[in-house]
Amino acid sequence: MKRLPFWPTLIVGIAIAVMIGLGVWQVQRMAWKDALLAEYADAADRPAIAWPVVPDAASLPLYRKSSVNCLEVTGWRSASGRSARGQSGWVHIASCRTGAEGPGAQVVAGWSLRPDNPDWTGGAVSGVIAPDSAHLIRLIAAPPVAGLDAVQPPSPEDIPNNHWAYAVQWFLFAGIAAVIYVMAVARRSKS
Incomplete structure (x- = not known):
C-alpha cells in the first residue's frame, strides 16, 4: 500500500473539518433560533411597550x-x-x-x-x-x-427556521468529500 499524499490529504482533511464545523454551527444556531421564535411567540401576550426611538439591532422587540x-x-x-x-x-x-x-x-x-x-x-x-x-x-x-x-x-411563524436542513447539508458535503477522496486514493494506488 502506498503512502497517502501529504498535501492533498491535508487540504481535504481541513475542508472536511470545516464542513463538519459548519454543520455543528448550524445545529447551535437552530437551538438559538428555536429560543428566539419561542420568545417572539410569547411577545403577543406581554404588555405593550414604548416605541423604541432608536432600535437595538441585537435585541429588537418584535411582535x-x-x-x-x-x-x-x-x-x-x-x-x-x-x-x-x-x-x-x-x-x-x-x-x-x-x-x-x-x-x-x-x-x-x-x-x-x-x-x-x-x-x-x-x-x-x-x-x-x-x-x-x-x-x-x-x-x-x-x-x-x-x-x-x-x-x-x-407572525413569528413566517420566520424560516431551516438550520437543521443546512446542518444536514454540511454533514453530507463532508461525507461526500471523504468518500470521493478515499475513492481517488484507492484508484491512485491501483495504478
Missing part, C-alpha cells in the same frame, strides 16, 4: 404591542402584501416624524387594492412591532387608519 404618535407623514412607500382576509394588494407604509430627534417611525397604515398613497397625515397609532428590511422595525397599525383595510398580521 410586541406598541404605539406611536405620528406628528407628520414625511413620505410613503407601498409594497405588495396581503390583507387580513388573505387578499393580495398593497400595504401602505408611512415614514413618520415622531419628534424633533430620532429617526422617527415606519407605520404600516393599512392595505388596499391600489398602490396610491392614502390621505392620512398622521396621528396616534397602536399596533404590533414587525420586522422591516430597510428600518429594522415598523408598526403594523391595528386598527388600520381610515380608508384602509387591515393587513395580514405579522
